[in-house]
Amino acid sequence: MFSFSFHKRVRYAETDKMGYLYYGHYAKYYEIGRVETLRHLGLSYKTMEDSQGIMLPVVSMESRYLAPAYYDDNIEIKTILKNLPNKMITFNHELVNEDGKVINKAEVKLFFVDMKTGKRTSCPVLLTENLSPFFE
Amino acid sequence: MFSFSFHKRVRYAETDKMGYLYYGHYAKYYEIGRVETLRHLGLSYKTMEDSQGIMLPVVSMESRYLAPAYYDDNIEIKTILKNLPNKMITFNHELVNEDGKVINKAEVKLFFVDMKTGKRTSCPVLLTENLSPFFE
Amino acid sequence: MFSFSFHKRVRYAETDKMGYLYYGHYAKYYEIGRVETLRHLGLSYKTMEDSQGIMLPVVSMESRYLAPAYYDDNIEIKTILKNLPNKMITFNHELVNEDGKVINKAEVKLFFVDMKTGKRTSCPVLLTENLSPFFE
Amino acid sequence: MFSFSFHKRVRYAETDKMGYLYYGHYAKYYEIGRVETLRHLGLSYKTMEDSQGIMLPVVSMESRYLAPAYYDDNIEIKTILKNLPNKMITFNHELVNEDGKVINKAEVKLFFVDMKTGKRTSCPVLLTENLSPFFE
Numbered sequence: 001m002f003s004f005s006f007h008k009r010v011r012y013a014e015t016d017k018m019g020y021l022y023y024g025h026y027a028k029y030y031e032i033g034r035v036e037t038l039r040h041l042g043l044s045y046k047t048m049e050d051s052q053g054i055m056l057p058v059v060s061m062e063s064r065y066l067a068p069a070y071y072d073d074n075i076e077i078k079t080i081l082k083n084l085p086n087k088m089i090t091f092n093h094e095l096v097n098e099d100g101k102v103i104n105k106a107e108v109k110l111f112f113v114d115m116k117t118g119k120r121t122s123c124p125v126l127l128t129e130n131l132s133p134f135f136e
Numbered sequence: 137m138f139s140f141s142f143h144k145r146v147r148y149a150e151t152d153k154m155g156y157l158y159y160g161h162y163a164k165y166y167e168i169g170r171v172e173t174l175r176h177l178g179l180s181y182k183t184m185e186d187s188q189g190i191m192l193p194v195v196s197m198e199s200r201y202l203a204p205a206y207y208d209d210n211i212e213i214k215t216i217l218k219n220l221p222n223k224m225i226t227f228n229h230e231l232v233n234e235d236g237k238v239i240n241k242a243e244v245k246l247f248f249v250d251m252k253t254g255k256r257t258s259c260p261v262l263l264t265e266n267l268s269p270f271f272e
Numbered sequence: 273m274f275s276f277s278f279h280k281r282v283r284y285a286e287t288d289k290m291g292y293l294y295y296g297h298y299a300k301y302y303e304i305g306r307v308e309t310l311r312h313l314g315l316s317y318k319t320m321e322d323s324q325g326i327m328l329p330v331v332s333m334e335s336r337y338l339a340p341a342y343y344d345d346n347i348e349i350k351t352i353l354k355n356l357p358n359k360m361i362t363f364n365h366e367l368v369n370e371d372g373k374v375i376n377k378a379e380v381k382l383f384f385v386d387m388k389t390g391k392r393t394s395c396p397v398l399l400t401e402n403l404s405p406f407f408e
Numbered sequence: 409m410f411s412f413s414f415h416k417r418v419r420y421a422e423t424d425k426m427g428y429l430y431y432g433h434y435a436k437y438y439e440i441g442r443v444e445t446l447r448h449l450g451l452s453y454k455t456m457e458d459s460q461g462i463m464l465p466v467v468s469m470e471s472r473y474l475a476p477a478y479y480d481d482n483i484e485i486k487t488i489l490k491n492l493p494n495k496m497i498t499f500n501h502e503l504v505n506e507d508g509k510v511i512n513k514a515e516v517k518l519f520f521v522d523m524k525t526g527k528r529t530s531c532p533v534l535l536t537e538n539l540s541p542f543f544e
Contacts, residue, residue, distance in 0.1 A: 015288050024161070057154065147300060152421070182343055299432030337468065
């Protein structure tokens with residue numbers, strides 16, 4: 001198992017008239033969580049697209065909203081990899097507010113697509129290599 | 137069972153560098169689907185908040201991305217109510233592109249909150265009344 | 273001079289904790305205004321990119337916020353072309369609420385870029401042709 | 409004159425099918441710029457709303473797009489106050505990419521509104537006090 005945390009503040013742009021972080025913006029928090037997790041592992045998602053020609057479209061997302069997030073809250077985005085990726089990569093997320101309360105749990109599955117052929121491909125070797133020490 | 141369709145075009149603002157409708161924007165499509173479904177049933181979500189003091193925060197969302205949506209696609213947002221709401225209301229959605237292909241399926245659960253007390257309440261009578269003919 | 277109106281509702285996703293349409297979302301309304309104006313003139317912005325290889329990045333935007341827009345308001349996006357485009361195209365916009373009040377005025381300038389060379393190009397002939405009857 | 413810099417990465421959610429940071433998202437960068445500038449000055453915009461009952465709606469925005477921002481660029485948001493605020497506060501912004509190139513210049517004007525009366529009010533004393541040393 002591998003876990004990494006990154007923080008992001010709730011911006012005015014992201015609130016709604018309830019005063020909450022709008023439920024549709026959480027997907028962006030998960031995106032930030034997984035990209036910063038990859039960066040922490042020495043991998044750039046940008047490079048994966050630009051140099052390796054591999055992109056990761058989202059297959060499915062499940063999100064449970066346990067409590068609201070409010071304007072200016074500095075949210076911890078906890079990203080968890082429970083298994084080594086193979087044909088898919090599954091990111092689990094927990095969003096934690098400044099009081100330490102878990103306000104949201106999510107699971108996002110993505111697969112690997114060769115940008116030239118538009119077809120599915122397997123997980124880039126570099127990603128498997130950098131992750132495997134955590135799964136031994 | 138009750139079903140209603142509403143159309144929305146994919147805007148440039150909603151595309152990403154893959155050329156797809158960004159996965160985080162689908163939640164807005166579901167919002168539009170459920171609000172326009174309520175309006176079609178003679179109910180205004182705005183009035184529910186402003187006059188009845190009831191708001192509907194989202195409890196959970198599940199989304200499966202079956203195929204991409206592209207810029208300028210005129211997407212059919214099919215909203216399905218499989219059961220009468222009680223303490224929760226569950227909206228099912230199917231997004232259909234101009235070729236008739238289902239590109240996304242989702243389930244969004246919301247509950248009813250009394251805006252004064254901040255506590256859960258039951259489904260407004262007017263909503264149950266307007267929906268019940270479809271579930272007899 | 274040429275003018276065209278298109279309507280768009282303010283969605284929950286677009287409100288902020290003030291209860292207003294967030295100031296950053298107006299740019300999307302202008303986008304919708306200009307694309308639907310082009311469509312009304314028999315031109316598809318999508319086709320312009322896909323078939324003619326011309327894209328229109330924004331050079332400048334000026335926006336004056338005269339009054340707020342609120343949730344569920346059905347906003348009229350008035351798009352005005354005061355001059356025939358040459359090296360640039362200038363769209364003027366007025367957003368009008370359901371009471372007939374002008375709530376926002378904007379001017380957006382875009383130029384024409386050849387997507388292959390990445391360099392500036394002149395206005396597509398088809399656009400000049402379809403617009404010129406209105407400027408005689 | 410007072411100036412402060414804050415960094416923000418361009419996220420996938422913010423790109424468009426041109427591969428650029430969508431022109432409508434810059435407003436959010438300005439929001440982040442001014443809020444983090446206030447925080448650096450010892451002022452919380454959240455507290456201004458919650459405790460002092462003062463909110464700052466935007467009156468006008470002018471933006472010039474000089475060059476595109478791309479996915480994953482770590483953008484420096486330079487926020488400049490040229491004058492002490494009185495009835496209005498004017499923020500100037502320069503967005504600078506990782507090569508040191510200024511890609512966007514903007515000016516955003518906001519006024520101070522008493523949230524109870526909905527009417528204009530003057531600049532909070534605390535803000536004037538914290539800023540005045542920079543304008544002597």
